[in-house]
Structure formats: structure tokens, C-alpha cells
Amino acid sequence: MSPSATMKRKNGVALWRQIADRIRGEIAAGDHDETGMLPPEMTLAQKFGVNRHTVRSAIAALASEGILEPMQGRGTIIARKERLSFPISLRTRFTAGIGDQVKEMEALLLSHITEPANADLAARLQLPLGTPLIRLETLRKADTRPVSRSTTWFPADRFAGIGEAYQKSGSITAAFKMLGVADYVRISTVISASHADTRDLADLELSPGAILLITQALNADMDGVPVQYAISRFSADTVEFTVEN
Amino acid sequence: MSPSATMKRKNGVALWRQIADRIRGEIAAGDHDETGMLPPEMTLAQKFGVNRHTVRSAIAALASEGILEPMQGRGTIIARKERLSFPISLRTRFTAGIGDQVKEMEALLLSHITEPANADLAARLQLPLGTPLIRLETLRKADTRPVSRSTTWFPADRFAGIGEAYQKSGSITAAFKMLGVADYVRISTVISASHADTRDLADLELSPGAILLITQALNADMDGVPVQYAISRFSADTVEFTVEN
């Protein structure tokens, strides 16, 4: 069957791509500012003269860009975003870093186990292979909205009970203090970006296609001895990082 | 018609999501390492007992995660990735930073115009509103593969001719030197992540759904006077950033 009376494929560009571009343009032009919502899929399909599924392809693409948020039964809302700015420095501290940008911070301990260091972890923490490590899985929220999910490893012999200390205080800094580390510094941070997997979507309450900023951070005490290695996954819609020199 | 004999929707999880998870698991388990390719869509559809479109939904999701690369007429290849590590420090230099990780670096000047500073740029560069700025659009490649696309602004009165200097030398550092700035430092860097737009896809030769790491960087001379503000867009599959303290 012929595609459409009003739109056709032009120079190899798929119909749904053309429609995505037009919708993106409409939003940028402020056409839907009154409602803050996109018209129903059927309406758009008629307007562009295509099948509903073709419109859905376009909406899915824009949703994965974070521009739209389709909600079953309600409609498709147009996303507005403002990011938390998270400073990375010698004394990177989660709570202190973004504390003034939100009203309330929350830290949840999801799990808490001891495991032997594999080759990668052993090298990073400068410990012999197989050294027991405490692994914490934590979730951080700002104003009830999930911001990051972290996996953190500590040398188990030196920091026995850090899971409980963290759960009580809700802060790594406070937990360290209880265990005799008065101060610590960020040695290195590796920043990358990736798509969210199923687990991220659930924990961070994201929609499929969301993207993450990922940090791999190594902290050491004031003698330069590694005390903590952490991989944190942040919703890229929610945060950005700042490096001041 | 009933969905499938072999797979059905479980607790509200869509079939294509379940299949995506299974394929992701197969890849992680190394099931397709011999060929480096996924079996044809029809084969997968039969294997999972679903319609070909359902498999396509799963593949599309994994493709947007960068795990798969479907190629029309050929098949669906399984992506392997290794990233260039890009250091961010007081003396962040593009070429020197990743120079030892690649054989050949290339810098292209895409465009070169003068425009007045808007409110945002004026504030960042600490100049009066409307001050003329030179704007350069550049594309950087490593071993012929595009790595980043940048928009860079310089005060026009102080750095007249920097476009030509950059084009000749292929380096900001060299261009600054020609214009009397022997040294400069990175004041601040803001790092965020976003989806690639149409322009990014073309310039950086990415596939739709690709994600970017974006830096907003401010450089100043040794007197602390801002000399350059740049927004750079990096393919997140290609690079990561490192911050050493």
C-alpha cells in the first residue's frame, strides 16, 4: 500500500524520522506550551496522514532523547529538565556537593555483603588478590527522586562494620569517621556515559532508553592508602558534573 | 491471536523486553563469540516463538544501548568497544591528552565566523554584552574516526586571526602561542550526557540513538583572564574522561 497522501519518504529518510523532526521542531517553537502535552497518537497520525504505529516510532525516538514522556492512559507529556550540578574535586562529598541544591537528601543501603577482591579490584585498592572486601549497594535520593545508584568496595579488615555505620548515618564521610578515618581524598575519577539497563530503570525510576553518567572513583586516606572504590550510576537527565581547577 | 507458545508476558514485562534480556545474557555468556554476529531475525523469532517484529523491538533496544549493530543486508553484529581516555586537569590539552592512545590525530575547521556575545557567553568570558567573538566549529578525529565536535568562542579583538592559526597548526595551544598566549589553564569543566541530534549523527558518524558526553570548558590565561569558552560533544562510545587529583 502507498505510504501516505500527505507525507512520503524523501531522499531515503524514513517517515517516522521526518515526523520526529517535525514534532521536535513544534516543541522547540512552543506549539504545545499551553497544555505541556502532545496531542494523542491518533490525532497526530491523522494530522501527518500516517499510521498510528509510524507516529509511535517517532514518539519513541523523542522519548529516548528525553524530550517526551509517554504515559499510559494519560497522554504524552513534554519533559522539562534542570540538572543537579555535582562537583568533582579533591574532597568530593556527595551530600555536601549538592546539599544546597535540594531540600532533602536520602541514602538507602540496598545490600551489604563481603566478597574476595578480583584482579581488577585488587589492583585498584592495592591489595592482594582475594583480600576480603565489603561491598555496599546504595541508592541516593534528592527530594525523594532517585539520583544515583552506587556499588562501593572497602577493605573488610580495616572497615568491618562500615555497612551498619553507613546505614545509621547515611553518609560515607560519617561512617569513615566512626571507623577512625578522619579525612579522605579523591584520587581519581573516570567519567563515562552509557544506556541504562533493566536494573537501572527500576532503581532510578527511569524510562527505557534513559542514559546514565557513570563514575569510577577511588578514594584514599591522608597517607595515600586506598580506602574505597566506587562505581556510581547517575541519571544523566538529573545530574551533571563540574570540575574546578 | 495468542502471543506465543514458548514465551508469554510475565508479571507485566513485555515480551520484547524479556527477549532483549535473554539476548543480552547470551551475549554476556559468550554464546555468539564464534561468529560475532546475532542469528537472523527470523531464526530468533522461531527460537523464541514470537513474531519477527517482537524480536526486532528487542534488537532495537539493544542497538540503542550500543550492544548490537544491525546492518541492512548483512546481519546484526555484536559491538565491541574500547574507549579513549581523556584527562581533565588544570592543563587540559586535547592532542597531548590522548596523543599516546592513537596513531594519528586530525583537526578540521568546519566553520569560522564572528558574532556578538549573547548574555550567556558575555558572562562566561567576563566581557560586555555584544562584544565581538570569533566562533570556530571544529571536528577532531583519532585514527580517521571522528571523536568530537566542538564550538569554541574567543574574544575577537584579542585573538584576530585565530581561525587561520588554528587551521594551519591544527592545535589551539599552537594557535594561542602565535597570538602571544604562551600558556593557559582550564578554569572549569562541566560534564553532562545527552542523546545525539541529527547533526551529531552526521558529523561524528554515529548511528541513531547514540549518546554523547558533553563538556563546557572555560580556559583563561595566566592572569586569570578568560580566553576561550568551548562546548564539545564526544561520542560516549569512544571516549571517557579522567579527573586526577
Added chain:
DNA sequence: AGCTATTTGTCCGTATGTATT
């Protein structure tokens, strides 16, 4: 509270286009 209409989500089937082998 309950029913109905609206709206998005999922899945199937079919046909045709386009790129590669």
C-alpha cells in the same frame, strides 16, 4: 464506587523497500 471513554502499550500479520552477498 463503578462504569465508560480515552489513550498509550503490546503483539501479531502482511507487504514492500533497500542493502549486501
Added chain:
DNA sequence: TAATACATACGGACAAATAGC
């Protein structure tokens, strides 16, 4: 040229969530 395999678009049916009466 022919076969293969992914890409696009259409159509239909039903499920699930929400909103409104």
C-alpha cells in the same frame, strides 16, 4: 541476477492505565 536480511509502513486486535462522569 537471485537470494538473503534488515528497514519501513500499514492494518487490526486487545491489554492496561487513567480520567471523568
